[in-house]
Amino acid sequence: MNERLTRHRAQIDGCGLMPRWRATALLAVSLAALCTVPARAAPQAPGVAEPRAEIALEQGWRFFDGDAPDAAAVAFPDASWATVSVPHTWNRVGYYRTGAGGTNRAESVAKRQGIGWYRLHFTAPADLAGRSNWLEFDAASRTAQVWLNGRLLGEHRGGFSRFRLDASAALRPGQDNVLVVRVDNTQPAAGNSTADVLPLVGDFFVHGGLYRPVRLVSTAPVHFDLADSGGPGVYATTAIGADGAATVAVRARLANATRAKAAATLHLALVDRAGAIAASADVPATLMAGTTGEASASLRVVAPHLWQGTSDPYLYRLVAELRDAAGRPLDRIEQAYGLRTMLVDPDRGFLLNGQPYRLHGVGYHQDRDGKGWALSRADIEEDVATLREMGANSIRLTHYQHGQAIHEIADRVGLVVWDEIPLVSSWTLGGKMEPDPALVANARQQLIELIHQNFNHASVGMWGIANEVDFGNSLPIFLTGGKDGAVPDPMPLLHQLNALAKQQDPSRPTALATCCEGNLFAPGVSIPITATAADLGGANRYFGWYFGKPGDLGGALDRIHAARPSQPLAVTEYGAGGALSIHTDDVTAGRPDSRGRAQPEEYESYIHETALAQLEARPWLYATWLWNAFDFATTIRNEGDAQDINTKGLVAYDHHTRKDAWYFYKANWNPAPMVYITGKRYDTRAYRLNDIKVYSNLPETELLLNGRSLGVRRDCPQKVCVWPAVALDAGANALVARGTGTMAATQDTASLALPAQNADRLLIDAGALVAGAGQDASGAPRLLGSDKWVEGGTAASLDAPADYGRPARATPIAGSAERDAMASYREGTFTYRLPARPGTYKLTLWFASAATTRPGTFTVKVDGKPVLQDFQPAIPASDGQAEAHSFTIKARGDVTLDFAAGTGPARVSLIDLARTR
Numbered sequence: 026m027n028e029r030l031t032r033h034r035a036q037i038d039g040c041g042l043m044p045r046w047r048a049t050a051l052l053a054v055s056l057a058a059l060c061t062v063p064a065r066a067a068p069q070a071p072g073v074a075e076p077r078a079e080i081a082l083e084q085g086w087r088f089f090d091g092d093a094p095d096a097a098a099v100a101f102p103d104a105s106w107a108t109v110s111v112p113h114t115w116n117r118v119g120y121y122r123t124g125a126g127g128t129n130r131a132e133s134v135a136k137r138q139g140i141g142w143y144r145l146h147f148t149a150p151a152d153l154a155g156r157s158n159w160l161e162f163d164a165a166s167r168t169a170q171v172w173l174n175g176r177l178l179g180e181h182r183g184g185f186s187r188f189r190l191d192a193s194a195a196l197r198p199g200q201d202n203v204l205v206v207r208v209d210n211t212q213p214a215a216g217n218s219t220a221d222v223l224p225l226v227g228d229f230f231v232h233g234g235l236y237r238p239v240r241l242v243s244t245a246p247v248h249f250d251l252a253d254s255g256g257p258g259v260y261a262t263t264a265i266g267a268d269g270a271a272t273v274a275v276r277a278r279l280a281n282a283t284r285a286k287a288a289a290t291l292h293l294a295l296v297d298r299a300g301a302i303a304a305s306a307d308v309p310a311t312l313m314a315g316t317t318g319e320a321s322a323s324l325r326v327v328a329p330h331l332w333q334g335t336s337d338p339y340l341y342r343l344v345a346e347l348r349d350a351a352g353r354p355l356d357r358i359e360q361a362y363g364l365r366t367m368l369v370d371p372d373r374g375f376l377l378n379g380q381p382y383r384l385h386g387v388g389y390h391q392d393r394d395g396k397g398w399a400l401s402r403a404d405i406e407e408d409v410a411t412l413r414e415m416g417a418n419s420i421r422l423t424h425y426q427h428g429q430a431i432h433e434i435a436d437r438v439g440l441v442v443w444d445e446i447p448l449v450s451s452w453t454l455g456g457k458m459e460p461d462p463a464l465v466a467n468a469r470q471q472l473i474e475l476i477h478q479n480f481n482h483a484s485v486g487m488w489g490i491a492n493e494v495d496f497g498n499s500l501p502i503f504l505t506g507g508k509d510g511a512v513p514d515p516m517p518l519l520h521q522l523n524a525l526a527k528q529q530d531p532s533r534p535t536a537l538a539t540c541c542e543g544n545l546f547a548p549g550v551s552i553p554i555t556a557t558a559a560d561l562g563g564a565n566r567y568f569g570w571y572f573g574k575p576g577d578l579g580g581a582l583d584r585i586h587a588a589r590p591s592q593p594l595a596v597t598e599y600g601a602g603g604a605l606s607i608h609t610d611d612v613t614a615g616r617p618d619s620r621g622r623a624q625p626e627e628y629e630s631y632i633h634e635t636a637l638a639q640l641e642a643r644p645w646l647y648a649t650w651l652w653n654a655f656d657f658a659t660t661i662r663n664e665g666d667a668q669d670i671n672t673k674g675l676v677a678y679d680h681h682t683r684k685d686a687w688y689f690y691k692a693n694w695n696p697a698p699m700v701y702i703t704g705k706r707y708d709t710r711a712y713r714l715n716d717i718k719v720y721s722n723l724p725e726t727e728l729l730l731n732g733r734s735l736g737v738r739r740d741c742p743q744k745v746c747v748w749p750a751v752a753l754d755a756g757a758n759a760l761v762a763r764g765t766g767t768m769a770a771t772q773d774t775a776s777l778a779l780p781a782q783n784a785d786r787l788l789i790d791a792g793a794l795v796a797g798a799g800q801d802a803s804g805a806p807r808l809l810g811s812d813k814w815v816e817g818g819t820a821a822s823l824d825a826p827a828d829y830g831r832p833a834r835a836t837p838i839a840g841s842a843e844r845d846a847m848a849s850y851r852e853g854t855f856t857y858r859l860p861a862r863p864g865t866y867k868l869t870l871w872f873a874s875a876a877t878t879r880p881g882t883f884t885v886k887v888d889g890k891p892v893l894q895d896f897q898p899a900i901p902a903s904d905g906q907a908e909a910h911s912f913t914i915k916a917r918g919d920v921t922l923d924f925a926a927g928t929g930p931a932r933v934s935l936i937d938l939a940r941t942r
Contacts, residue, residue, distance in 0.1 A: 076346060076354035077248075079161075080241040082204070083110050085145060090115050092140040097172040099203045103144045112399040114166075114234035115141055116210075118658035119394070119670040119678060123606040126656065126677030127394035131668070136660060141233055143206040149241070151199030157244050157282050158196045159189045159251045163237030163428055165208050166398070167222050172205040182222050182467055184210065184231060185426040185447065186474035187255035189242070193282070196241075208233055215455030221463035223471060224447035225454060227424060228671060229390055230658040232398040237428050247287045247347060248356035250278035250317050254470075256477030259345050262532045263364050265378065271329040271364050276321045279347065281312035288312075288350045291320065295362070296342040297330070303341060331378050332363030332483045335418045338439030339363065340483070361436055363483025369534055369561060369593040371586075375486075375647040377441075384441055384486075384648035385694060386419035387412060387675070388598060390657040391427055394678040397658070402430045408680060409434050412654060415675070415687055416694020421597060421650040424449050424492050426475045435484035443536065443563075443597075443650070444479055445489025446471045448522070450496060453513045460518055472522055476529045487533055490522040490559055491515070493540040497552040519558035534560035538597040543581050544572055556585075556592065561647070563597030569632050570601040571619050579639035586645065595648035599636050602672035603629025603684050604665030608707035608796050610715070614812035615794025615820045615849070621833050623794045624665035624672055625811075627704060630686045637693065638743060651690075655680050685720075692720040692744035700726055700762050702775040709778045711788065711796050711810030713753055714860050717760065719746045719773075725765040731758060737765060750860070753777060755784040783808055785940035787859055791933045792820040792849040799843040809846055809935075818855030818924070818931070823848045823875050823905050836875050838905035843935070847873035847907040852932040857922040864940050866920070868912045871935035872898040875905040881929020887914055888921050895927055907934065913941075 087106035095101055118136050120129035149158075160171065166184030170177065174197060178190040196202060210233030213219045213226075224231070242251065249258035261275040281287050288311055295304040304324050312318060330339045343362035347355045368376040375384050389408070392398050409431070412420065420440050422431065425447035435442050448468055452460045460468075472490065479485050494515040519537070526535045537559040541552045544566075556562040564585060569575030578599065586594055601617065602624035609615070609625035617628050633651065640649045656667070656674035665672040675687040688701040700721040717735075719726060722744045728735045731754060738746035746762075758779065763772030788799070788809045796811040812820065825834035838847045850873065868887065874880050879900050885893040892912050899906050914920065920938060924931035 076244065076357035078243045080150075080243070082145060082147060082239045082241060085147070086111055086113065086235075087144045088113065088115070089142040090137070093142045096142045096144065097175065097177070097205045097207070099175045101144070106142075106144065109143075111143075111235045111239050112237050112401070113143075114232040114236045114397040114399045116230070116232040116234070116397045117395070118230045118232070118397065118660065119656075119667065121605070121667045121670070121678070123666050125605045125666075126682045127679045129394050129678070134669070136230070136669070138210045138212050138231070138233060140207065140209045140211070143208070143235055145204045147202055147204065148200065149196055149198045149202050153196065153243050154198040155246075156193070157191070157246050157248055157251070158193045159242045160192045160204070161187065161189045161240050161242050162206075162235065163187050163239070165206065165235050166210045166233050167219055167231055168209045170207045174203055183471050183474070184222070186471060187429070187478055188474075189251050189255060191252070192241070206235060208235065210234075213454060220454055221461055221467050223452075223464070223468055224425065224449045225451045227447070227449040228659050228661060229424065230392070230660055230669070232392065234399065236398040236400075245349075245355035246282040247289055247312060247349070248280055248282075249345070249347065249358055250280045252280070252317070253278050254474045254477040256474075257358055257360070257481060259358065260477075260480050261343075263366070265329070265331075265364075265366050269328070271326040273324045273326065273364075274321070275323070276319055277345065278317060278319050279310065279312055280317045281314060284314050286311065286313050289355065290348045290352070292346040292348055293324070294344045295324070295326065296344065298339070298341075326364065329364045332365040333439070334377055334382055334441065335413070335439035338437060338483075340436060360481055361433065362481070363436060365483055367441075367486050369487075369647050371591055371593045372645050374593070374645055375441075383644070383646075384419040384595070384650075386417035386421065386440070386648075386650050387654035388421045388423045388650050388652045389427075389431075389654045390423060391431075392658050393655065393680045404680070405430045406434060408655070409438060409440070411676060411680070411683075413438055413440075414695065415691045417690075419443070419648060419650065420654075421445075421489075426471065426478070429478070432479055432482045432484060436482050440484055441486045442482070442484040443487055443489055443648075444475055444485055445492060445536075445538075446475055446522075448491040448494065448518075450493050452494065452515065452518055458511065458513050460513070465518060465521070468518065468522060469525055472525055473529060476526065480530065485533070487536040487561055488526045488530065489536050489538065489563075490526060491519055491537045491555070493538060493565060494519070495539045495541050495553050495555040497541065497550060499541060499546050499550045499552065515553060515555055516558060519555060523558055536561035536563055536595075538563035538565050540565045543584055556589065560592075562589065562592050562594045564594065565598035565652070566596065567599060567601070567619075569635065570617065575632055575635035576639070578636055579642065582639075582643060582646070586643075593647045595646055595650070596640060597648075597650050598652040599632075599649075600652040600673045601629045601632035602665050603674075603686060604667065604672055605677060605682065605684065605706055606666045608704070609794050610712055610796055610811045611813040612794075614815055615792060617794055618664070618826055620662075621664055621826050622666075625795055626684055626706060628794065629673070629684065630689055630703065633686045633689055634743060634745060637689075651675070688720045689744070692722045696722070698723055698764070698768060698771045700764065700771055700773045702760055702762050702773050705775045707796070708776060709780065709808065710753060711783055711808045712813070713779060713784055714750045715753060715777075717748045717751045719748075719762045720744055721746050721762065721764075723764040723768050723771060725768070727763055727765055729761040729763075730754075753779040755779050755781050780808060785862070785864075787861075787936065787938040789813060789857075789936040790846045790849060791815075791936055792822065792851040793846070794820070797845070799846055802842065804842065809843070812851060814859055815851065815855055815857050818851045818853035821850055821852050821932075823850070823873060823878060836905045838873055838875075838907050839901075840907035841871065841873070841909075847871060847905065847934045850932045850934040851924075852930040853924075854926045854931060855924050857936065859920045859922065859936075859938055861916045861918065861920045861938065862940070863917050864915075865942050866914050866916055867937075867939050867941055868914050868920075869909050869935075869937040869939075870911075870933055871907055871909050871937070872932060873905055873907040873934045874898045874900055874932075876901055876903050880932055882927035883929060883931035884925045884927060885931070885933075886921075886923040886925070887912065889923070898932070
């Protein structure tokens with residue numbers, strides 16, 4: 026192999042790294058393959074002979090939405106508090122103004138961040154006496170303090186990871202117990218209660234509450250270590266030899282909570298799907314009183330059935346049982362376990378079990394409409410089913426640690442997972458140039474918890490240590506920290522986290538996602554190169570959305586690859602916003618507004634179509650993760666048709682309503698036969714002539730309009746079939762796209778309407794990407810189309826666009842009832858070629874200007890004849906002014922409008938071509 030190339034191996038079943046614990050009075054053992062996560066016990070009262078019991082604490086919680094400083098007391102009166110079940114969050118964030126895609130509304134939103142209290146009375150079974158009893162929280166956001174029967178058990182700082190607290194001394198077996206939890210999801214700020222808890226900032230909302238399950242775990246005093254950063258206490262890695270045999274290296278942590286030395290036997294079994302034992306071992310060990318020790322071992326599996334991703338996600342069952350000297354079980358843990366190897370090569374890409382396996386998938390946030398972060402396992406199962414139907418074989422779990430449910434499901438269905446901690450964009454507060462030691466400690470804690478808790482999952486391929494910490498001085502100081510134009514250097518913290526990840530898990534590569542390397546910024550902007558801080562590079566690049574042109578993506582990736590040819594590279598984010606109720610007639614004629622309203626569903630599809638072609642042409646990319654699987658909550662956005670929602674999802678916030686782009690990927694990634702007509706939600710069209718686009722992976726696809734065949738398309742590039750300039754009938758139009766021959770049963774339908782008043786009239790909102798409603802001088806409603814049939818010029822607006830921290834500003838415009846249409850315009854030198862049937866037409870051109878955009882003179886020609894020579898629109902003293910000029914023309918066919926610059930660029934705001942006879 027070329028020694029220049031770095032290769033990073035992630036071993037079988039996510040059973041990656043070997044924690045380097047110091048052995049304390051434990052015999053070294055010869056262990057068999059061990060990957061573990063606690064087996065789930067029924068919530069009935071356990072017997073003492075039961076090795077491990079788990080009692081779910083779900084119902085009967087009392088919750089107070091605010092601070093109650095005395096609520097930790099056992100006798101505190103909580104009868105007036107709300108009764109809730111756990112998982113629970115008090116937050117509801119984000120809604121669509123149209124109501125489509127979700128149930129949240131402005132009046133149901135609850136964005137308060139701060140303190141909340143939970144109290145639960147429960148009776149602990151009497152036979153828990155003398156056992157080790159732990160409270161296990163799968164997550165509490167973003168900090169939690171826990172009391173049991175008035176005794177403070179401890180605190181956890183970090184809203185995404187599992188933590189356990191020893192409740193043995195405080196628990197009252199056979200009696201009523203009072204469990205109290207104080208949570209705090211305050212937004213971090215310098216000097217406040219969460220200033221040292223990641224994430225400090227982020228384009229996602231941090232919900233509060235006990236939003237993942239809570240349980241009581243009971244074992245014998247000699248048990249697998251429950252104090253090990255929320256992990257299972259048993260960690261395994263697997264290597265595949267040249268002979269095909271699997272060697273599994275295992276390290277186990279065992280705890281003895283008694284006052285006497287204990288002799289124990291570790292029983293291990295690897296069980297296949299048929300229930301046969303593929304390997305087993307019994308290993309003696311001696312544990313000194315009150316100590317925790319470790320044991321290491323290996324197991325050889327001669328003919329392993331490998332975990333092969335989505336094609337064959339084969340899982341064994343790994344069982345580890347700790348037994349006393351008489352052979353009685355003390356503790357038992359079990360997990361589905363996959364044998365596999367992963368390698369990431371800068372030229373060959375991602376290799377699964379030695380074979381090329383291109384990863385393609387999505388970024389995924391853990392919230393949904395009406396539930397926030399309090400998702401059930403069924404919700405997550407449904408999400409994964411949606412992504413698998415689309416054809417995804419990988420998920421980037423962003424931008425924080427996700428729960429065990431998604432990891433267990435990913436193991437089962439074969440998804441490869443990128444895990445990451447919530448180090449997002451900022452790591453200092455209050456203008457500091459260095460992160461506080463407590464913040465660094467929290468970052469380290471969250472990384473250790475991420476690795477320990479997900480170590481044994483076959484699905485986990487890499488550890489993400491940061492996301493977009495390379496903005497440099499391109500962002501406002503309130504986001505980046507620093508002062509006097511200086512910004513903190515992320516590299517010392519990144520190097521520390523990278524080293525920590527390597528220490529905790531040498532078997533998996535580290536990774537991070539960057540935003541800004543290679544992008545063009547204003548003079549004086551300095552961008553640090555952070556990608557070198559991790560093994561794997563990941564590029565978040567939004568060409569055609571936040572910057573550049575859609576076709577620029579490939580070249581930008583080529584430059585990064587050329588700069589670091591030995592570092593494997595992935596695209597970790599790309600995409601665009603897509604509003605369900607906002608549409609366009611031409612994705613290329615206007616400008617999208619990444620912070621405002623102009624986010625048509627069709628433009629999102631265009632960005633993904635353009636990007637996928639460039640990504641597929643670069644086989645050295647080891648993975649591509651689009652942004653995002655589902656729309657999600659964030660309080661820094663007011664865009665598209667939504668408030669406090671990031672609209673880049675391929676599925677709406679309800680996790681059911683699929684946007685057109687979802688079907689584009691299904692056509693390309695899922696081989697099952699499918700056909701889908703796009704643009705269905707744009708069901709009332711502004712123009713008679715429309716390009717009809719169909720996503721189809723069929724060999725032949727036929728399109729019919731009102732029963733008339735419009736022809737067949739064969740083997741469409743990128744599975745995108747287009748029938749250009751389809752003439753709709755006035756009124757209702759029924760479209761059918763279907764396969765031919767034996768595939769005729771695979772079909773899709775759509776219903777489009779063409780208003781009678783638009784059948785022989787073009788109302789073009791020049792410079793506008795969005796089609797929308799208008800009204801004529803009498804106040805009667807009419808439908809305006811977006812900019813179309815134009816070559817040259819650029820789209821512009823009299824309005825100031827929205828941006829982070831700055832709302833959009835609409836310019837008042839007199840002289841027209843259609844202010845929005847007047848605000849947008851096309852300028853420069855440009856030509857419209859308008860489709861028209863022979864006849865007489867009235868052509869009305871609208872021009873608008875404001876004092877801040879003083880137009881010069883220009884010329885307008887119709888079919889080569891000047892109608893406005895050295896024309897200059899009115900220049901108002903303030904605000905804006907619209908004016909109209911009308912002409913009667915006779916058309917033999919298409920009408921050509923030429924706008925030529927004079928002393929200033931030509932411009933037009935609205936074109937109205939109406940056939941009079």
